[in-house]
Amino acid sequence: MAMNTPTPYDPEDIESLMLHKRFEELYPEEREFVLRHVDGADEYESMRRMLHDLLEDRDSGGLLEPDPAIRRNLMAMFPSEERSGFRIWLNSLLLKLWPPALIWYRTPAFQLAFSTAALLLAVWVIWPAPGAELAQNRVTPAVGEKEALPTEADSLVPAAPAEVQPVETETDHQDQPVHAESSTEMEITDVTPGAYPPVQSDDYSDDKIAKAATAPNNTADGEGLSVFANQAEKSENESVEAMSESKARNRKSNTNMIQPPVSSSMHEVDGLLDVLYTAR
Amino acid sequence: MADRIPYSTLSDARLMQALAQQDQKAFAVLYDRYGKLMYTYFHKMLWKDKERARDFTQDLFAKVIRRPDLYDPSRPFKTWLYSVAHNMCKNEYAKHGVRQIAHQELRSTGSTMTLPVAQGEMDRELFRQKLTEALDELDEVKRTTFELRFTQELSILEIAEAMECSEGTVKSRLFYTLKELNRKLRMFEGILGIIILLIPQWP
Known part of the structure; x- marks a missing residue:
């Protein structure tokens, strides 16, 4: 019966013996065990006293209180509730896409093949098709071309109103020769039908202009530059009026519709008219 | 069923399982159980330097949060925590020429x-x-x-x-x-x- 009662100390543990028994209280076999480790009763009692002091000191000292900031900082390491839900959703999606049970996609051969396919796909998507490049070349103006294509900004800008020159009298240009070349070399290529009245080619033919320029001012039959100038003045006035009206009409219509591209040929027409004025 | 049980009554191993799922409350209970112990341990082992003990305590529990998978459930959590703390101190001794x-x-x-x-x-x-x-x-x-x-x-x-x-x-x-x-x-x-x-x- 006595053998089965649990002892509060371990007979093979000297620390336990010191805590529970004085040297005099030790059994002979315990004393024998203790004396194998300590020099004698004095050392045993001294160690025993120190051990009790240690435990008493520990109990009185207690545990230190850590800084509350430690706890706050550690709690801040956890993600917020909203983010955690999003993360769980993402994780589950990734797990469905790439289940960890499957290991075939971890093989280097598959990874290499997949990377190559992805690279080729990216190149195919990004690289421009040869046909598209040709089409682009067709639209792109040639390097040596002088006249640039009208831009959208140019087309939206309304045409500058033609400045109507004041009608000069006949005497202003009596002594000045008329340079017919300037009117013959220009070609009207881009005239919108209906925008301008048709020019009477008979009245402004090169031959007549040249003839009038070379003819003396005072002739016997009354023909000459003055006569021609009268006719020209009359037709010019008509055409200028018609042109002003049409330009005003065009300007009014520009508020509602996009202005057609104003090419330099339009300016050539204006220049031609200026020349004709000068010729007068 | 386990959710209805108060966290404070759960074992350390069970709390660590919950912590592996980023359960903040589980960590709070673990910290309340061992925070003081660890801080006191570091304070005594690291030359009674409060600032150092503070940093080490925070680092130790940050490791617990970041890598709960390092914990072996077959071992008691307390001894695992002390072994991690002990290794941290050993590294610190080596770093500072120890004694x-x-x-x-x-x-x-x-x-x-x-x-x-x-x-x-x-x-x-x-x-x-x-x-x-x-x-x-x-x-x-x-x-x-x-x-x-x-x-x-x-x-x-x-x-x-x-x-x-x-x-x-x-x-x-x-x-x-x-x-x-x-x-x-x-x-x-x-x-x-x-x-x-x-x-x-x-x-």
């Missing part, structure tokens, strides 16, 4: 130490100071074993697991540590007795 700094600090404080002598027996505060000095003169292994046993109240088995050695080794280390401390404190008692005799007018 030299502590010795210098202790010698500087020891020179200015006053002696609040009590009549008849050693004063508690004085005993604590001399014990601390004697402990700091021990080597790292003995000191750690002593702290785990007498400050952190770990069992022999838990200390063996935390320090990754056998129980017999722990017992042996503890005994020789106690013997060495006893010798140093007895010397101090002798010196103290002489001081008391020399200064009888001490209040």
Whole structure:
């Protein structure tokens, strides 16, 4: 019966013996065990006293209180509730896409093949098709071309109103020769039908202009530059009026519709008219 | 079912399982259980440096949060935590040339130490100071074993697991540590007795 009662100390543990028994209280076999480790009763009692002091000191000292900031900082390491839900959703999606049970996609051969396919796909998507490049070349103006294509900004800008020159009298240009070349070399290529009245080619033919320029001012039959100038003045006035009206009409219509591209040929027409004025 | 049980009643292993799922409340309970213990341990092991103890405590629990998978559920959480803390201290000792700094600090404080002598027996505060000095003169292994046993109240088995050695080794280390401390404190008692005799007018 006595053998089965649990002892509060371990007979093979000297620390336990010191805590529970004085040297005099030790059994002979315990004393024998203790004396194998300590020099004698004095050392045993001294160690025993120190051990009790240690435990008493520990109990009185207690545990230190850590800084509350430690706890706050550690709690801040956890993600917020909203983010955690999003993360769980993402994780589950990734797990469905790439289940960890499957290991075939971890093989280097598959990874290499997949990377190559992805690279080729990216190149195919990004690289421009040869046909598209040709089409682009067709639209792109040639390097040596002088006249640039009208831009959208140019087309939206309304045409500058033609400045109507004041009608000069006949005497202003009596002594000045008329340079017919300037009117013959220009070609009207881009005239919108209906925008301008048709020019009477008979009245402004090169031959007549040249003839009038070379003819003396005072002739016997009354023909000459003055006569021609009268006719020209009359037709010019008509055409200028018609042109002003049409330009005003065009300007009014520009508020509602996009202005057609104003090419330099339009300016050539204006220049031609200026020349004709000068010729007068 | 497990959610209805209060967290405070859950075992450490169960709380660690919950922590692996980023359960903040589980961590809060674990910190409440071991925060003070760990802070006190670091404070004693790291030259009573409060700032260092604070940093180490935070680092230790940050490791618990970041890598809960490192915990082996077959082992008690407490001993695992102490083993991690013990390794952190070992690294710190290696980093700072271990004992030299502590010795210098202790010698500087020891020179200015006053002696609040009590009549008849050693004063508690004085005993604590001399014990601390004697402990700091021990080597790292003995000191750690002593702290785990007498400050952190770990069992022999838990200390063996935390320090990754056998129980017999722990017992042996503890005994020789106690013997060495006893010798140093007895010397101090002798010196103290002489001081008391020399200064009888001490209040």
